[in-house]
Amino acid sequence: MSKTLEVVNPYSLAPVGHVTTSDWKGVNALLETAHTLFRQSNSRIPAYQRITILKKVAHLMEERFEELALQIASEGGKPLVDARVEVKRAIDGVELCVHEIGQLTGREIPMELTEAGSGRIAFTQREPIGVVVAASAFNHPLNLIVHQVAPAVATGCPVIVKPAPDTPLSCLAFVSMLYEAGLPQDWCRAVICDNAVAEQMITDTRVGFLSFIGSARVGWMLRSKLAPGTRCALEHGGAAPVIVAQDADINAMIPLLAKGGFYHSGQVCVSVQRVFAPKAKAKEIAQKLADVATALKVGDATDPTTDCGPLIRPAEVDRVEAWVDEAIAGGAKLIAGGKRLGATTYAPTVLLDPPSDARVSQSEIFGPVICVYTTDSTAEAIETANSLPFAFQAAVFTKSLETAMQAVHELDATAVMVNDHTAFRVDWMPFAGRRHSGYNTGGIGYTMHDMTQDKMAVIKLV
Structure with missing residues (x-):
């Protein structure tokens, strides 16, 4: 059953907003919609439209710069001077996604290296990996969401994002700006849910890629339960x-x-x-x-x-x-x-x-x-x-x-x-942990690469 979650300022503990939580029935419906979108390849958003949407989002973020910074400080407790830096980084991250769309290229595979391959040409293309589920942390409530959600939008993957329950407002603001910029709502959904619902969502067979930022204990546990074929990136901490x-x-x-x-x-x-x-x-x-x-x-x-x-x-x-x-x-x-x-x-x-x-x-x-x-x-x-x-x-x-x-x-x-x-x-730059500190590599371009996969065409010449 859906409930109302109160968001508080972590310094004063005074309320700064509230959000509605989702139960499994609601999350399951969002997953099914996202999976259907991905399976209908003809309905995918072409690259030029994704570029237009992300450029508009960056512009909207610039217009609401101080509002976003104050929200980060209010719900996450990051000093305003540093919150402004986070907003600037988040805008840069969206713009970097636009640039990286043009870098998602395949290559020619030489075929005539042996007699068996003779008379053929082959090439690869990058295509979306599937439904992305992103579970985020509280400490950079806007920039982490940008790092997880914007690459999914850029690569043409439907995405469901679960922000940290302490700091959901910045995530909801970013998702709302995606809609305002022209992204159809079914391509990106934010859900606030309890851990049991989140685990059920993350381990569902319809998930193509998990982006997780949080504790090592939770990250490795979730990885051990992923459905066969689900890829992932885990970002944990260190000392x-x-x-x-x-x-x-x-x-x-x-x-x-x-x-x-x-x-x-x-x-x-x-x-x-x-x-x-x-x-x-x-x-x-x-x-x-x-x-x-x-x-x-x-x-x-x-x-x-x-x-x-x-x-x-x-x-x-x-x-x-x-x-x-x-x-x-x-x-x-x-x-x-x-x-x-x-x-x-x-x-x-x-x-x-x-x-x-x-x-x-x-x-x-x-x-x-x-x-x-x-x-x-x-x-x-x-x-x-x-x-x-x-x-x-x-x-x-x-x-x-x-x-x-x-x-x-x-x-x-x-x-x-x-x-x-x-x-x-x-x-x-690549950003990743080894051993207990994480799995796979973060950074806008690296994340976009992980959210896509190679498909090769081999053409026999007549």
């Missing part, structure tokens, strides 16, 4: 490591590490979490990070002067508090923060040398906490950085090309940033 070499420019490094660790109060899958520093410099680095941390303003994300907003739910504040308290009890030195500031906020925190078995050292904290560890060598730092089952993005700070290339070669990560923080990203 991003930073290697600091002896020759690193510390003063240049500190603002980058602070931004990478405290941006969106650490609620980013590649947020700076573990900083491995030489013994002679670790305390200095921790103190300089602490100086930045204590100067940050924590509060309501809709206040333009706020640097760090709330955590998404009060229970997350409880969890981060418990993890930090555990680390301090185990011997970590508290350099800054280490306390809740209210029911919904936690102070930007710097810890020096937490125990290796503490949860802040072993798992993704997804909160405003940076841990600095004393190490004896770059080799030791890399070995420790690689010791967890997570492998996403990493970083190294050094003036030495040799050290930089050692880190690039030896760090278990899909991307290694040299003299930059771990959370750096542009939306056309």
Whole structure:
């Protein structure tokens, strides 16, 4: 049975909107409609029309720029200054989809390499993979939706998107703009539903591709239950490591590490979490990070002067508090923060040398906490950085090309940033986790490739 879900500001917990949830009967009907659309190949929207629709969407987003940014801050708790950056990225992502439509090309397959192939020509084309189901996360409530939904629209796949229940309003705004731009509604539907209905939808045999952004526990569970033939991309989290070499420019490094660790109060899958520093410099680095941390303003994300907003739910504040308290009890030195500031906020925190078995050292904290560890060598730092089952993005700070290339070669990560923080990203680059951190590759062009498949024609010449 459908219900009404209240959406609240995660700082004040005051209502900012409400949405209607869907039961399985409603979702099943949407799946059947989407599957029928896909099977009727003659009804697919031609590329030039998809281009026109996406260009109009980008224009509508530009017109509603401040409205979208305020909505991100209101429902997701991302500071307004960063919410504006998210809107800009989302617009760029839609425009990138337009560009990538022209890159979805096939190729000629040489046939006369053997006698058996002689007298034939062959070529491939890219065609839509099927119904896309996208399950999204709360931390980038507009840009993640763009990364999952716009590529489906661009490739001609019907798509059903399930936004995070904490942040559905930005998703609904984007889907509404797709309709306004001319996309027939049956080609993109947003559903807000409980986990049981979501799992039933995701594992249905009519689903061609699953795009999932969320926890590793849920992502791997869903992958194990996918119907035969369903392809997927899973984006989970990590505990991003930073290697600091002896020759690193510390003063240049500190603002980058602070931004990478405290941006969106650490609620980013590649947020700076573990900083491995030489013994002679670790305390200095921790103190300089602490100086930045204590100067940050924590509060309501809709206040333009706020640097760090709330955590998404009060229970997350409880969890981060418990993890930090555990680390301090185990011997970590508290350099800054280490306390809740209210029911919904936690102070930007710097810890020096937490125990290796503490949860802040072993798992993704997804909160405003940076841990600095004393190490004896770059080799030791890399070995420790690689010791967890997570492998996403990493970083190294050094003036030495040799050290930089050692880190690039030896760090278990899909991307290694040299003299930059771990959370750096542009939306056309590959973005992916290894091992527990994910499966397949994100990034607009990569996602569009995954949402299409090759079809080959072999023509025998008469």
